[in-house]
Amino acid sequence: MGSRIWVPGLCSGCKDDSQPGMRLSQVHHDAGAAPLYVCEPCIRGLEEPRPAHNAAAI
Structure with missing residues (x-):
């Protein structure tokens, strides 16, 4: 993946x-902060087009 x-x-x-x-960001909460990691299958899911979302934007 690049x-x-x-x-x-x-x-x-x-x-x-x-x-x-892959570390995407850092999440802040009352107790401090924690890194936000996402595995390759979950990243692929995030990258997939969202037809319902795209249709609502029209």
Whole structure:
């Protein structure tokens, strides 16, 4: 998947920690902050077109 950097971490999407993920951001909460990691299958799901969303934007 291109030049993405994959690192160990718990996927915030599917909660899987058996495969590498990509750090997307940092999530801030009352107790501090935590990194937001997403594995490749979850990233693919995020990249898929959303027909319902696209139709609502027309």
